[in-house]
Amino acid sequence: MAGFVYNLPSANPSPQSFFKTFGDRVPLVNLPATSEDSNRSAEDDERKRRRKVSNRESARRSRMRKRRHMDELWSMLVQLINENKCLVDELSRAKEGYDKVIEENMKLREENSKSRKMIGEIRLNRFLNVDGDKIWTV
DSSP states (O other): OHHHHTTOOSSSOOHHHHHHHHTTTSOSSOOOOOHHHHHHHHHHHHHHHHHHHHHHHHHHHHHHHHHHHHHHHHHHHHHHHHHHHHHHHHHHHHHHHHHHHHHHHHHHHHHHHHHHHHHHHHHHHHHHEETTEESSOO
């Protein structure tokens, strides 16, 4: 330690002068790792490697889940499109049937009206002409 003291530059040394003074005494490269450091580094490297493998596997599983989910959604979409088409066809047939029933109902109402009118006329004629004798004359 005493050897460094006499080589110190002035009270406020600049970084350039500091490195110039100590550059030949202190190597600027990493010092060789001790066995404890190398064990720790190896453990860290192994942990990082396991984490990478774990993350890759997790990402693979996530992609597989996403793919299955997308396949299920597409399948559901196809099923719903087909079901919608069937329902639209059924609705169209029901509407056609409804239109036919409405048309038939109008015809029946007309026939009913004509029949009632005819029955009314028959009754009136019967009332006016009983056994050929005219009771009432109009």
